[in-house]
Amino acid sequence: MDVYLDNAATTKLDERVLEKMKPYFTEKYGNASSIHHMGQESSVLLTKCKEEIAKRINGDPDNIIFTAGGTESNNMILKGVARANQGKGKHILVSSIEHASVLKPAEQLKKEGFDVELIPVNSGGFVELDQIKKMIRPETILISVMTVNNEIGTIQPVEQIARFARKNGIYFHTDAVQAIPYKDIDIKDWNVDFLSLSAHKFYGPKGVGLAYIDRKINIEPQVIGGGQEYGLRGGTYNLPSIVGMTEALKLIYQEKDEYINRVFELSQYLWKRIKEEIDEVAINGDPGNRTPNNLNVMFRRIEGEAILMDLSTKGICVSTGSACSAINLKASGVLQAIGLEDYHLNSNIRFSLGKFTTKEEIDYTVSCLVDTVKRLRSFTPIK
Amino acid sequence: MALNYSEKVMDHFLHPRNIGKMEKYDGFAEVGNPVCGDQLSFYIKVKGDKIEDVRFLSFGCASNIATASIMTEKVKGMSIEDAKKFDWNKIVEDLGGLPTQKVHCSILAVDGLKKAIEDYESRG
Ligand SMILES: Cc1ncc(COP(=O)(O)O)c(C=O)c1O
Ligand code: FES
Numbered sequence: 001m002d003v004y005l006d007n008a009a010t011t012k013l014d015e016r017v018l019e020k021m022k023p024y025f026t027e028k029y030g031n032a033s034s035i036h037h038m039g040q041e042s043s044v045l046l047t048k049c050k051e052e053i054a055k056r057i058n059g060d061p062d063n064i065i066f067t068a069g070g071t072e073s074n075n076m077i078l079k080g081v082a083r084a085n086q087g088k089g090k091h092i093l094v095s096s097i098e099h100a101s102v103l104k105p106a107e108q109l110k111k112e113g114f115d116v117e118l119i120p121v122n123s124g125g126f127v128e129l130d131q132i133k134k135m136i137r138p139e140t141i142l143i144s145v146m147t148v149n150n151e152i153g154t155i156q157p158v159e160q161i162a163r164f165a166r167k168n169g170i171y172f173h174t175d176a177v178q179a180i181p182y183k184d185i186d187i188k189d190w191n192v193d194f195l196s197l198s199a200h201k202f203y204g205p206k207g208v209g210l211a212y213i214d215r216k217i218n219i220e221p222q223v224i225g226g227g228q229e230y231g232l233r234g235g236t237y238n239l240p241s242i243v244g245m246t247e248a249l250k251l252i253y254q255e256k257d258e259y260i261n262r263v264f265e266l267s268q269y270l271w272k273r274i275k276e277e278i279d280e281v282a283i284n285g286d287p288g289n290r291t292p293n294n295l296n297v298m299f300r301r302i303e304g305e306a307i308l309m310d311l312s313t314k315g316i317c318v319s320t321g322s323a324c325s326a327i328n329l330k331a332s333g334v335l336q337a338i339g340l341e342d343y344h345l346n347s348n349i350r351f352s353l354g355k356f357t358t359k360e361e362i363d364y365t366v367s368c369l370v371d372t373v374k375r376l377r378s379f380t381p382i383k
Numbered sequence: 384m385a386l387n388y389s390e391k392v393m394d395h396f397l398h399p400r401n402i403g404k405m406e407k408y409d410g411f412a413e414v415g416n417p418v419c420g421d422q423l424s425f426y427i428k429v430k431g432d433k434i435e436d437v438r439f440l441s442f443g444c445a446s447n448i449a450t451a452s453i454m455t456e457k458v459k460g461m462s463i464e465d466a467k468k469f470d471w472n473k474i475v476e477d478l479g480g481l482p483t484q485k486v487h488c489s490i491l492a493v494d495g496l497k498k499a500i501e502d503y504e505s506r507g
Contacts, residue, residue, distance in 0.1 A: 301442065303443050303444055303447075306443065306445055309393075309444070313397065345420060346421070378403070380442050381423070
């Protein structure tokens with residue numbers, strides 16, 4: 001049986017999204033920047049997509065910049081905002097549990113002379129506003145805190161932080177890549193200035209995302225060329241993917257209630273069975289205030305990658321720590337940030353459920369997991 | 384996880400040879416790699432100048448288990464002097480190669496064996 005429990009890494013494209021995308025590869029393939037009728041049809045469609053998305057996230061369509069995904073959006077916003085606003089100050093706050101596509105640009109800015117500080121999190125895996133209040137300075141220009149963490153699924157108090165940042169004249173960015181559809185993104189109500197999304201996390205195509213950018217704020221473009229996206233991001237508009245993302249976002253929000261209930265019940269069921277049938281397990285991160293698709297579990301005394309490979313031979317796909325950096329041997333920075341002991345850092349598996357997950361798949365997973373854990377524990381040197 | 388393990392690695396991972404505790408042994412060592420956090424323990428039993436038996440325990444990745452497993456097959460029956468010179472490249476070769484970032488697993492295994500021999504020798 002093949003079981004895919006790695007939906008936080010990426011999701012399967014929804015067939016209905018694929019159908020919507022198809023005509024834009026072979027029939028309506030005009031370049032949205034061309035003046036002839038094919039180009040103009042594409043251009044009209046592009047505007048419609050922005051309007052549709054803006055409605056969903058309660059933002060302004062003119063502030064939506066399409067990108068090649070979450071990584072590009074985060075790079076664009078972090079570096080673009082910092083470099084364009086350094087006249088006001090060079091201090092930047094970034095949470096310590098951000099995705100690498102925020103942390104790495106932040107490191108790069110540090111090398112350029114910016115003063116970048118990491119905001120610690122509490123043991124539940126949350127950034128606290130009080131902590132931020134202590135860390136800001138007159139020269140702080142930008143705060144970046146993700147909406148939902150990709151490893152442990154904890155939901156961050158972004159509305160609170162954004163309101164505070166706005167009051168203090170500091171720009172605020174949130175990486176909302178893992179938040180859909182668990183949070184109703186509301187740009188205006190939340191007071192966020194910048195936000196990142198990526199379509200492949202919600203059953204849309206890979207390689208497309210958006211950067212929401214309050215265009216009243218200066219930003220230095222990172223990818224320049226033909227002047228697309230008001231000169232903020234060059235490159236021919238990727239219409240099939242943009243159409244796909246728009247449709248995927250529409251569908252996931254339309255079907256949200258049923259989706260969330262299902263995923264919630266299945267993940268609760270998965271955890272209940274793991275707890276009943278396997279000893280020495282624990283949930284990483286706060287068990288309450290997290291997205292229901294995510295279950296990050298510690299299996300004491302055995303190693304995560306061995307669990308992953310063993311399950312993989314049985315057809316089950318899960319991930320250790322953060323899937324995006326599986327090639328990196330270093331232990332998870334997020335689990336370190338929430339205070340796991342060193343000897344527990346390598347014993348964790350992230351199960352991330354999705355809309356195609358079934359109860360049969362969970363049953364099969366638990367029965368395999370019982371054998372896997374038993375086998376690996378039979379020869380662990382750890383007491 | 385873009386780790387392409389060879390069939391042989393997967394075989395040794397799924398069916399490790401010489402695994403488990405040894406109750407009466409002549410040498411023992413525990414080693415770990417602080418970067419990846421993986422650990423191995425080795426037990427050896429010596430008769431004359433030969434490694435009569437060897438066993439290991441693992442808290443480690445698939446490659447950690449597989450490299451230790453294949454190494455125990457190789458050194459069982461080997462003279463202490465030859466075992467001390469055992470080269471980790473031999474493991475990598477024998478397993479049909481390892482992903483670059485997993486080569487250190489084989490080095491850890493050999494290090495563990497050598498420390499177990501040192502322990503044996505220090506016991507006199
Ligand atoms: C929180 C978060 N931000 C950003 C990204 C990167 O997005 P993309 O894969 O679209 O570049 C990911 C996952 O890959 C993520 O989980
Ligand atoms: S990853 Fe370090 S021993 Fe395998």
